[in-house]
Amino acid sequence: MKTFNGYRRKNGTIGVRNHVIVMNTTGELAGLTKKLANLVPEAVPVTHQTGQMQYPEDIQQIYRTLKGTAGHPNVSATLFIGMGQNDPAETIAEELQKQGHHVHAITVRKNKSISLALNEGRQWLAEAVKRSHLEKMEMADVTELTIGLECGGSDAWSGVTANPSIGAFSDAIVDDGGTSILAETPEAIGAEHILAKRSVSEEVSEQFLKIVDDYESRALAIGEDVRSANPSPGNITGGLTTLEEKSLGCIKKGGTAPLQEVIPYSGKPEKKGFIFMDTPGYDVESVAGMAAGGAQIVLFSTGKGSPTGSPIVPVVKIGTNPKLYKNMPEHIDVDSGKILEGTHNINDIGMEIYDLVMEVANGKLTASEKNNHQEFAIWRLAETM
Amino acid sequence: MTYTFEGYQRSDGTVGTRNHVGIVSSVICSSIVVREIADRVPMAVPFVHANGCAQLGDDFQLTKNILVGVTKNPNLYSSLIVGLGCETNQVSGMLKSIPKTKPTKGIAIQELSGGKNTIDEGVKTAEQWAEEAASETRKNFPLSAINVGIMTVEPDESSLHQTAPVIGKVVDRLIDNDVNVIMGMSKTLEPAGRILSKRAPNPKVKQDLQSLSEGMRRGRWEKVQVRSTGLDEWSEEETDLSNLEARLTGTKSIDGLLNYGSYPEEHGFNLMRVPSNIVEALSGLASAGCAVVLMVSSRGVFTGSVALPSMTIAPQNEDDFEDELVDVAVTNDDSDQQATRVVQKIIDICSGQESKLEELELGEFSISHSGTTY
Numbered sequence: 001m002k003t004f005n006g007y008r009r010k011n012g013t014i015g016v017r018n019h020v021i022v023m024n025t026t027g028e029l030a031g032l033t034k035k036l037a038n039l040v041p042e043a044v045p046v047t048h049q050t051g052q053m054q055y056p057e058d059i060q061q062i063y064r065t066l067k068g069t070a071g072h073p074n075v076s077a078t079l080f081i082g083m084g085q086n087d088p089a090e091t092i093a094e095e096l097q098k099q100g101h102h103v104h105a106i107t108v109r110k111n112k113s114i115s116l117a118l119n120e121g122r123q124w125l126a127e128a129v130k131r132s133h134l135e136k137m138e139m140a141d142v143t144e145l146t147i148g149l150e151c152g153g154s155d156a157w158s159g160v161t162a163n164p165s166i167g168a169f170s171d172a173i174v175d176d177g178g179t180s181i182l183a184e185t186p187e188a189i190g191a192e193h194i195l196a197k198r199s200v201s202e203e204v205s206e207q208f209l210k211i212v213d214d215y216e217s218r219a220l221a222i223g224e225d226v227r228s229a230n231p232s233p234g235n236i237t238g239g240l241t242t243l244e245e246k247s248l249g250c251i252k253k254g255g256t257a258p259l260q261e262v263i264p265y266s267g268k269p270e271k272k273g274f275i276f277m278d279t280p281g282y283d284v285e286s287v288a289g290m291a292a293g294g295a296q297i298v299l300f301s302t303g304k305g306s307p308t309g310s311p312i313v314p315v316v317k318i319g320t321n322p323k324l325y326k327n328m329p330e331h332i333d334v335d336s337g338k339i340l341e342g343t344h345n346i347n348d349i350g351m352e353i354y355d356l357v358m359e360v361a362n363g364k365l366t367a368s369e370k371n372n373h374q375e376f377a378i379w380r381l382a383e384t385m
Numbered sequence: 386m387t388y389t390f391e392g393y394q395r396s397d398g399t400v401g402t403r404n405h406v407g408i409v410s411s412v413i414c415s416s417i418v419v420r421e422i423a424d425r426v427p428m429a430v431p432f433v434h435a436n437g438c439a440q441l442g443d444d445f446q447l448t449k450n451i452l453v454g455v456t457k458n459p460n461l462y463s464s465l466i467v468g469l470g471c472e473t474n475q476v477s478g479m480l481k482s483i484p485k486t487k488p489t490k491g492i493a494i495q496e497l498s499g500g501k502n503t504i505d506e507g508v509k510t511a512e513q514w515a516e517e518a519a520s521e522t523r524k525n526f527p528l529s530a531i532n533v534g535i536m537t538v539e540p541d542e543s544s545l546h547q548t549a550p551v552i553g554k555v556v557d558r559l560i561d562n563d564v565n566v567i568m569g570m571s572k573t574l575e576p577a578g579r580i581l582s583k584r585a586p587n588p589k590v591k592q593d594l595q596s597l598s599e600g601m602r603r604g605r606w607e608k609v610q611v612r613s614t615g616l617d618e619w620s621e622e623e624t625d626l627s628n629l630e631a632r633l634t635g636t637k638s639i640d641g642l643l644n645y646g647s648y649p650e651e652h653g654f655n656l657m658r659v660p661s662n663i664v665e666a667l668s669g670l671a672s673a674g675c676a677v678v679l680m681v682s683s684r685g686v687f688t689g690s691v692a693l694p695s696m697t698i699a700p701q702n703e704d705d706f707e708d709e710l711v712d713v714a715v716t717n718d719d720s721d722q723q724a725t726r727v728v729q730k731i732i733d734i735c736s737g738q739e740s741k742l743e744e745l746e747l748g749e750f751s752i753s754h755s756g757t758t759y
Contacts, residue, residue: 028663031688031747049435049751052662083687109684114709114745152414153471153495186439186759215759222756224441229759232438234471234495282439282758284413304471305495308414327498371500373417377435380754 002142002176002354004361006296007076007135010100014140015073016296016361019044019312020128022121023066025082025089026051032108033081036118040125042132043079046311046376055382063088065266065378068292070096070103074312076135077102077128079121084109102128143177146269147357148290148298148313149253150183152283154231155238155303157320159249161336161349162301166318167255168350169299169357170274174257179272181263181295182254183279183286185215186226190244191251195276199259207262211278230281234304253301265379266292284308285379287315297360299353307331308375309368314360317367318353333367388528388562388728391736392676393462393521397486400530401459402676402694402735404521405430406514408507409452411468411476412437415493418500419467422507428462428515430691432750434668438472444756449474451646451752453482454672456489458692459531462518463488465510467503470495488514523737529563532649533731534675534693536569536659536666537682540630544683547700547715549632552681554724555731556635560654567649567673568634569659569666570597570642576619576627581656585639593642594656633681645753646672664688665753667695677735679727685710689742691750696740698727710741 006014020043024033027049037045046069050062070078070092078096082089082105093105104124108117149166151158170180188195192212199205219226231240240246257274266289269275277293279286283306287298291313298313300306303320305328319325322337334353338344344352360366392400409432410419416433423431432455436448452474456464464483468476468491476491483489490510497503535556559566574581578598585591600618619627640653646669649655657673659666663680667690670678675693680686682699687710689695701714708714713730715723734740742748 027665027749027751028687030664030751031749035745035747049662049664049749108687114687153469218757219441219759222442224756226441226759229439229441229445229473232471232473233475234469238471280439280758284435285758304469305499306414306469306471307417307494307500328495330499330501371417375413375416377413379758381757383755 002358003139004358005137006140006361007073008138009073013073013294014144015075017074017312017314018076018132018135019074020077020125020132021046021070021075021311022079022081022125023070024048025066025080025087025092028052029081029083029108032114036081036121036125039118039122040129042129043125044311044374048376048378050378050380058381061265061381062378063092065288065292067092067096068266068268068294069312071099071101072291072294072312074296076132079125079128080105081117081121082107102131142173143272145173145297145361146179146181146295147173148181148183148287148295150283150287150290150298150300151250151253151302152300152308153302153304153306154235154240154246154249155320156240157337157340158301158303159252161339162318162320163249163252164346165336165339165349165353166253166299166301168347169353170253171255171257172350172354174255174273177272179269179275181269181275181277181290181293182251183277183290184250184281185211185278186230187247187250187281188212189216189226189247191247195251195254195259198256204259204262208259208276211262238303263293265289268294280379284375284377288376288378297357305331307368307371307373309373311374311376314366315368316353316356316360330371331367388564388732389525390528390732391523392526392530393523395459395462395487397484399459399674400526400676401461402531403460404428404518405461405692406511406518407432407456407461407464408511409456409464409466410434410437411452411466411474411479412472414438414469414472415467418494418503418507421504422465422467422511425508426511426515428518429511432691434750434752436752436754437474439759440473441756441759444754445473447645447755448752449479449482451668451672453479454646454648455668455692456483458671458674459676460693461487462521463514465507466491467507468493528559528732528735531676531735532565532567532674533559534567534569534670534673534678535633536670536678536680537571537573537630537633538663538680538686539683540573540626541683542626542629544700545626545629545632547717548681548698549629550720551715551723551727552633552679552698553635554720555727556633556654557637558724558728560635560637565649565652565655567643567655567657567670567675569670570656571659571661571666574627574630576624577631580628580631581634581639584637587640590639590642594639643673645669648673660753662751662753664690664749664751668750668752677731679731686742687747689740689748691748694734694740695742695748696730696734697742712741
């Protein structure tokens with residue numbers, strides 16, 4: 001059994017990183033939140049422009065994502081910055097504290113000026129960073145790992161090299177009792193029947209077909225064809241011609257294991273094994289959703305070379321072709337282009353990915369981490385009010 | 386008397402109140418590179434946001450329009466567009482839409498084989514522009530050379546009773562001085578559309594304002610699926626508050642009703658549809674060419690725009706928690722005198738004095754969505 005040394009949290013989960021983060025509950029506080037994080041070395045700002053004046057379905061999704069991020073196993077401590085009388089910061093903090101997380105909320109304007117808030121925030125964060133350094137590590141095995149599977153900036157090789165290799169990895173970790181999450185609902189359009197057939201039950205199959213169908217009809221209802229946003233301009237120059245082609249390549253990341261469960265954006269899987277999360281194809285929003293759902297590491301294949309990461313989870317970049325690896329070595333962790341050169345097969349790269357996942361779980365930094373890529377965005381459903 | 390201020394003349398003829406070199410991200414994927422370039426170059430300001438890819442139709446067009454609009458803002462000496470390469474919002478497409486009247490350049494991470502090269506290349510360009518921009522000097526211009534933005538933040542009855550008479554007068558004086566004023570119209574001001582429509586000479590503007598007052602029509606996630614748009618009628622309370630907010634607009638004619646981020650075609654007083662999200666609203670005003678914005682609020686506001694000086698006007702607070710955020714505290718004194726104070730503050734800030742939010746370095750940028758991402 002493959003093992004790694006991680007950080008055991010009070011709620012029983014295990015993290016592969018030990019971040020101290022600062023989050024805003026509402027867009028107006030994004031600037032203040034970044035300012036505060038800058039005052040404390042090692043504190044990471046996780047900011048967004050949502051949370052204000054939105055429809056209930058958006059608000060629910062935002063709070064679920066904020067909670068999932070703050071209570072993530074890779075996070076040692078979270079400071080929330082909220083504002084005014086009805087802000088959710090304190091309620092969210094209390095809820096997470098009850099689950100054993102180290103969380104604090106500061107609400108400006110209710111009873112604190114900016115300078116007081118910055119002072120209190122800086123002190124709390126400095127303590128939290130000190131405390132995080134004292135946390136002991138313990139050994140855990142692969143059954144406790146959840147790995148997100150993403151693709152971004154795909155080219156015609158994505159479905160030939162990197163995605164099938166990720167699929168081989170997914171099958172291997174699921175065989176070993178671990179969990180993998182496939183996402184990007186619009187990128188299953190045209191290939192949904194293949195995944196649906198792999199569902200463990202009729203119910204799961206129906207749930208999956210429904211989220212795919214909903215996505216396409218929502219676009220059609222506003223007079224747009226989702227097949228016109230996808231493939232993107234970069235996909236087309238990369239050699240992809242239709243969304244179906246992209247989808248057939250995209251779902252290869254999911255390997256061949258049975259589909260256990262379909263979960264909402266930033267929801268937590270209840271089952272182990274192969275899972276599907278309903279997310280947009282928009283990389284940063286999709287990665288943020290899988291992270292908030294508890295994935296400790298995300299694999300991300302790219303043909304054109306996408307540098308993005310996450311503020312809380314290591315993102316592993318898998319290049320689809322040898323040229324990309326030579327051009328952008330600073331952004332790529334695994335070169336699956338070796339399959340095209342004939343020196344490796346899909347299974348070899350799948351195992352190389354698996355070995356790297358275990359090293360990353362043990363603390364090895366990924367390309368996106370070394371370059372401080374900490375992009376974060378929450379999937380927006382409705383129009384901004 | 387004619388209001389004048391000290392501003393920067395741009396190569397396209399517009400006049401700015403600040404002298405920024407804009408580093409504009411075409412998509413979220415290049416935001417880290419954009420921040421890094423801006424961090425390394427004096428005068429450089431990062432425009433980063435969560436949009437730019439996996440967007441469709443109107444929602445995508447909105448992102449592109451706002452970004453193109455921002456590069457035209459007179460507070461920017463020049464703009465460097467930084468993209469990834471494979472995104473929906475292509476750098477080449479943006480460059481096509483930006484008039485070649487100010488220094489503009491586009492680069493992309495995939496084209497330059499990685500973030501480090503892109504940062505080096507971007508810093509080189511931005512440093513050269515920063516040097517050129519530093520040699521620009523402020524000169525005296527009539528205030529009518531700029532667009533002044535106004536927006537309301539969390540209005541409530543008691544604060545509006547204090548601020549509305551003062552700001553209404555400020556607006557009237559600005560219009561009398563031939564200054565373009567663009568006021569953000571978020572949903573709180575919509576119920577007053579009928580009252581406002583009486584001041585609109587243009588029949589189309591009149592009609593649009595009236596229809597806004599009928600109720601809130603917005604596309605939403607569930608309803609969009611059944612091809613219907615929700616129409617929620619305004620409550621009496623919402624309407625009363627809105628009528629009070631309408632007093633902020635002064636008494637002059639309403640010459641235009643702009644879509645979010647659009648540049649005004651009519652000189653004079655324009656309303657612009659904006660979301661309630663402050664940062665998104667400010668980005669719309671920046672894209673519409675405003676060189677300064679007044680935020681009329683019930684309280685100190687915690688963020689401004691990176692593009693333009695944002696000054697806060699709020700009622701004087703008895704417990705002095707938020708004074709550190711308020712530029713002009715409105716009292717119950719004579720409203721004419723207070724209007725004079727506000728106008729003077731606008732002139733001072735336009736001439737280079739830092740607003741409270743600028744002193745605290747609190748400014749953001751973000752673009753509204755008209756639909757979901759894909």
